[in-house]
Amino acid sequence: MxxxxxxxxxxxxxxxxxxAAHRWTEHGGHLSGSWMARYVERARSRxxxxxxxxxxxxxFEEAREWHDNPWWRAEATEDIDAYCDAIVAAQKAGLPVLLGIEMDWLPRRQDEIASFLDGRPFDIVLGxxxxxxxxxVDHPDYPAWDRHAPEVVWSAYLDQLVAAARSGLFDVLAxxxxxxxxxxxxxEAMRAVLHRAVRAIAETGIAIECSSAGLRKPVRELYPDPDLLAAFREAGVPATLASDAHRPDDVGCDYATAVAALRGAGYTSITRFRGRTAQQVELP
Ligand SMILES: [Zn+2]
Ligand SMILES: [Zn+2]
Incomplete structure (x- = not known):
């Protein structure tokens, strides 16, 4: 599956x-079952x-104060409980949809992250x-790249990736x-650092995602690249499949490439979640 x-x-x-608002407005809003059904239709077609x-x-408004960035604060307009209720209602109506969230790892906000997740019926939490x-690292208006050398950014990023895995707050590293x-x-000189990070991530039991989103970005490559995916496989890190679509058309986008990459790295199964419990299912 x-x-x-x-x-x-x-x-x-x-x-x-x-x-883009006209697209979901005609369905009764972005939290309507009919808008979510567009994602499901595209999924089925692929x-x-x-x-x-x-x-x-x-x-979400609840997270507005977690970060000083003006863009972050301007984005925080939604009600998390309305979001959860809408997706649970879609599940009850029979749509094959899980309730998840893409949670930022903000090291100073671990308590806030834990209480945000606590008591809400998430199936899957991405870190x-x-x-x-x-x-x-990926917002062109606040670029780490203009301020720091590549080794500095990559090294800080990998430290945070390992810390996020070790926090136990997440199911999957996005x-x-x-x-x-x-x-x-x-x-290239940082390969040894990368492989240490992979081993540290493997010890935590967290999954990583194989995401086709990078193919639609300037880098034009899957996340993670084939060598890194193989290193995760070798270390015993489970994987999920993802498109990171921000609209129905991109659901399951470029999956032939992503599935071939997983197989090429040696994966024969992917991870399914329900109520934040993982299960392996065979990769078709
Ligand atoms: Zn992201
Ligand atoms: Zn995303």
Whole structure:
């Protein structure tokens, strides 16, 4: 069975959402069952049997004060409980959708993250490192790349990736080599550091995602790259499949490439989640 465990109901950024709003408005809003059904239809057309909505934590009012960044604060307009209720209602109506969230790893906000997750009926929690202190690895307006040398950014990123895995707060590390998004790859000399990080991540039992999103970004490559995916496999780290779609059309996008990469790395199964409990299912 194929799954898509990283989906957003709307694009990022106030302007992009305003431009796209007519699409979900005609369905009764982005939390309507009818809008979610568009994602399910696209999934079915690409032989994907189960999907998870994982909107960004920065979209929710409850997380507004977690970060000083003005973009982050402007994004925090949604009600987390309305989001959870809408997805649970879609499940009850029979749609094969999981309730998830893409949670930022913010080392100073571990207590807030834990209480945000506690008591809400999530099926899957993605852990993402988008920020290193006040700088972003993938936001062109707050670029870590202008301020620091590649070794510095990659090294800080890998430290945070391991810390996020060790925190025990997450089920899956999203887009594990995200800093390459604009094309700045990890210096070859850092391979040993990377492999230490892979071993540390493996000890925690967390999964990583194989994401086709990078193919739609300037780097034009899966997250993680084939060598890193093979290293995760070798270390015994389980994997999920994901598109990181921000609109129905991209659900299950480029899955032929992603599934071939998983197989090429030696994976024969992917991880399914329900109520934050993992189960391996055969990769078709
Ligand atoms: Zn992300
Ligand atoms: Zn995402």
């Amino acid at each position: 194929l799954t898509d465990y990283h989906l957003h109901l709307q694009p990022d950024g106030v302007e992009s959402r305003a431009e 032989a994907v049997g189960e999907i998870a909505f994982t909107d960004h934590v920065h979209r 993402s490192i988008h920020w290193i202190e006040e700088l972003a 887009h594990p080599d995200l800093p390459k998004v604009f094309g700045t790859r990890m210096p």
